[in-house]
Structure formats: C-alpha cells, structure tokens
Amino acid sequence: MAIEGDPESNEHVAATLRGVLFIVVAGLALGVLHNSIGRASRPPRGLPWVKHADEAASLEALQRSAVKTVPTNGVLTLDTSATPAPRIAKPAPVAATPSQTAAPSPPASAPATPPTSPPTMAPASALPVIPDVDRPIKLELASLKKLYDVGAVLVVDAREAAEYADGHIAGATSLPYNDALTEPERIERLGEAGRPIAVYCSGGTCELSMDLAKLMLAHGRKKVLVYEGGYPEWQAAGYPVASGTQAGGR
Amino acid sequence: MNSPARFLSSPWLIKPCRIAVGIVFLAAALAKIGDPAAFATQIHHFRLAPLASENAIALLLPWIELLTGLALVLGVRARSGAWLAAGMMVVFTLAVVSAMARHLDFECGCFGTADATRVGLTKLLENLGLLVVSLIASLRAR
Numbered sequence: 001m002a003i004e005g006d007p008e009s010n011e012h013v014a015a016t017l018r019g020v021l022f023i024v025v026a027g028l029a030l031g032v033l034h035n036s037i038g039r040a041s042r043p044p045r046g047l048p049w050v051k052h053a054d055e056a057a058s059l060e061a062l063q064r065s066a067v068k069t070v071p072t073n074g075v076l077t078l079d080t081s082a083t084p085a086p087r088i089a090k091p092a093p094v095a096a097t098p099s100q101t102a103a104p105s106p107p108a109s110a111p112a113t114p115p116t117s118p119p120t121m122a123p124a125s126a127l128p129v130i131p132d133v134d135r136p137i138k139l140e141l142a143s144l145k146k147l148y149d150v151g152a153v154l155v156v157d158a159r160e161a162a163e164y165a166d167g168h169i170a171g172a173t174s175l176p177y178n179d180a181l182t183e184p185e186r187i188e189r190l191g192e193a194g195r196p197i198a199v200y201c202s203g204g205t206c207e208l209s210m211d212l213a214k215l216m217l218a219h220g221r222k223k224v225l226v227y228e229g230g231y232p233e234w235q236a237a238g239y240p241v242a243s244g245t246q247a248g249g250r
Numbered sequence: 251m252n253s254p255a256r257f258l259s260s261p262w263l264i265k266p267c268r269i270a271v272g273i274v275f276l277a278a279a280l281a282k283i284g285d286p287a288a289f290a291t292q293i294h295h296f297r298l299a300p301l302a303s304e305n306a307i308a309l310l311l312p313w314i315e316l317l318t319g320l321a322l323v324l325g326v327r328a329r330s331g332a333w334l335a336a337g338m339m340v341v342f343t344l345a346v347v348s349a350m351a352r353h354l355d356f357e358c359g360c361f362g363t364a365d366a367t368r369v370g371l372t373k374l375l376e377n378l379g380l381l382v383v384s385l386i387a388s389l390r391a392r
Contacts, residue, residue: 016329016330017333018330022327023317023321023334024314024334027313027314027316030316031309031311031314032310034309035309047286047309048305050302050306051290051301051302160353178354178356207297
C-alpha cells in the first residue's frame with residue numbers, strides 16, 4: 001500500500017504497475033501471435049478476430065429463389081430442382097371450422113385470445129417448403145401462421161418459464177434456452193413428430209430463439225426455424241395466445 | 251504493526267496464496283487456450299460484451315491469465331500478477347452477479363468446457379473465495 005511521502009512505497013507501487021502493464025502487453029502479444037499463426041496454418045485454426053452475427057437464411061428468401069412461376073391464385077410453385085429438400089411432413093388433419101383452427105380451446109386457466117379476423121385455411125400446396133439445411137432458417141409471421149394453422153410445425157418458446165407463463169403462443173412448448181443448455185435431453189424429448197420446429201422469444205434484440213435453434217441443430221434436430229418477430233408480434237397480430245404453464249390448445 | 255496486519259503480510263501466508271492463485275489461473279488459461287471457440291460461446295452466454303468483441307476477448311484474455319499464473323507460480327513479478335489476478339477476479343465476480351441478477355442460468359465455462367459449474371451461488375462463492383486469496387497474494391510481504 002502506498003503511503004504518501006514514502007518514496008520506497010511509491011517506488012514499489014510504480015514497479016508493480018509496470019509489471020502489470022508488462023504482463024498485459026505480453027499476454028496480448030502472445031494471443032495475437034498464437035491466433036495469427038493458427039489462422040495462417042493449413043488447415044486454418046483459431047478464430048476470426050471480429051465475431052459477426054450469424055446470417056441465417058430466410059425462409060421467404062429461399063422460397064423466392066425457388067419460385068418458378070407465381071400464378072394468379074398466389075400459390076407458390078416451387079422449383080424442386082432448386083430446392084431439393086423434401087416437403088414438410090403431412091400437416092395434421094385440417095379442422096372443420098375456423099374456430100377450431102385459429103381460436104384454440106385453452107385450458108381453464110389459460111384464456112386464449114381469438115384472432116381479430118376469421119382465418120382462412122391455407123391449402124396444403126401453399127405451405128412453405130422447409131429445406132433440410134444445417135443452419136437455422138428465419139421465418140416471418142405469415143409463414144409461421146400458415147404452418148401453425150394446419151399444425152404443421154412444433155412451436156417452441158425459448159424464453160424463461162415465467163415469461164412463458166405470462167403469455168405465449170397458444171400450443172407452444174416451453175423450452176427455455178438456459179434449460180436446454182444445461183439439460184440437452186429436453187431437446188431430445190421434444191415431440192415434433194417429423195414436423196419442423198419454430199422457435200421464438202421476445203422479438204427485437206432477443207437472441208434466445210437463435211441460440212436455442214443452433215443448440216437444437218447441434219443436437220441433431222432438423223428443419224429448425226426461427227421466428228424473429230417473437231411473441232410481441234404474434235400477440236399484436238391478434239393470433240391465438242395462452243397464459244399459464246400449460247401450452248394451451250392450438 | 252498489529253498482529254492481524256503482521257499475519258497478512260507474512261511471507262508464509264502470501265507465498266502459498268500466490269502459488270494457489272497461480273495454479274488456478276494456469277489451469278483456467280490452458281483450458282481456454284485449447285478451445286477458444288467454446289470460450290467465445292461462454293462469453294456470449296453472459297451477454298455482457300458486444301458481439302463483435304467476443305472472439306477477441308476469447309483469444310486474448312486466456313494469454314493474460316496464463317502469464318498471470320506463471321508470474322505467481324514462478325515468483326517473477328509475482329505482486330504484479332497478484333494485482334492482475336485480483337482485478338480479473340473482480341470483473342469475473344461482477345459478471346457472475348450480473349448473470350444471476352438477470353436470472354441467466356448456464357454453465358460458467360470459467361475453466362473452459364471442463365467446468366460444468368452453473369452460474370449461481372456456488373460459483374459466486376468460489377469467485378469470492380479466490381478474490382480474497384488474490385487480495386492476500388497482492389499484499390507486500392514484510
């Protein structure tokens with residue numbers, strides 16, 4: 001400890017600080033050298049110095065690139081040679097009435113908010129094709145809604161359990177990212193039954209959905225979609241939501 | 251000098267503390283240097299540093315830890331190493347507190363992928379203990 005007016009102590013402090021500076025500068029130099037050598041070696045090792053946000057493909061962009069013609073009925077015709085991935089699993093049986101498809105019957109403790117307008121059932125041919133790629137695919141509200149309406153997607157909520165209980169997409173399964181990270185067997189237990197998985201969180205800058213999607217892919221899951229609009233956008237659109245710890249009816 | 255101060259500045263206390271902290275830092279550094287990508291992911295989980303800087307931190311910080319550990323174990327610029335160790339432990343402890351306050355729950359990765367301790371009270375107590383030992387190690391032996 002430096003004592004004012006004690007030249008010996010001040011000298012010790014100065015020497016110690018010079019030592020700190022030396023260790024930091026030498027450490028930085030070694031780190032730069034080690035990674036530079038690694039990056040220059042064949043095959044390259046090490047990491048890029050600047051980390052960029054992963055650019056996940058957008059489902060809508062993939063659809064556009066695969067479109068051969070867009071007929072007047074608006075149904076996409078997909079060029080299967082450009083998108084060799086198989087079509088998604090056959091959708092769940094179509095409900096007979098709009099109220100059964102878009103206004104799911106929630107549990108008693110989880111009131112669902114009906115959509116603002118009666119939904120129209122998307123024909124199976126209009127459903128987006130989900131490519132079987134090894135990276136997350138972003139999708140937008142309209143695409144998610146098409147898949148959701150016919151039960152052709154497993155919706156997963158990556159937020160904390162308390163946020164899920166406050167409100168979630170009706171029928172969504174809760175799998176908080178942090179839980180999946182420490183208990184990956186919960187990913188194995190997801191009952192998607194061959195369907196693609198759509199992960200969402202709080203929209204905006206929330207990265208939990210993208211992180212969870214990558215974790216799922218790392219654990220062998222296929223066709224993992226990220227709905228970046230998240231719960232706020234879904235709720236604002238007036239689509240079915242539920243609250244409580246139960247998923248709520250779809 | 252009163253007796254607690256005399257005890258805390260005793261070389262018989264300070265030297266073992268420096269070696270103990272040095273070994274911990276060496277172990278942590280080597281694990282991270284061996285797998286910088288995993289360490290970058292663990293930094294990301296804390297959600298404290300800007301995304302663009304995560305790789306640079308993961309690539310550089312372990313080398314500073316390594317030299318800090320070597321300085322403490324070898325007794326070369328040991329007090330400087332102890333000051334650095336204490337400074338880093340303050341930062342690491344604040345990061346754990348911040349993660350706990352935000353209810354983040356993940357494996358700390360403080361010793362690379364070998365460390366399965368989740369961020370929480372246990373990790374906080376570990377860090378506080380190491381911080382205390384680092385502070386003792388940073389005292390000037392008399």
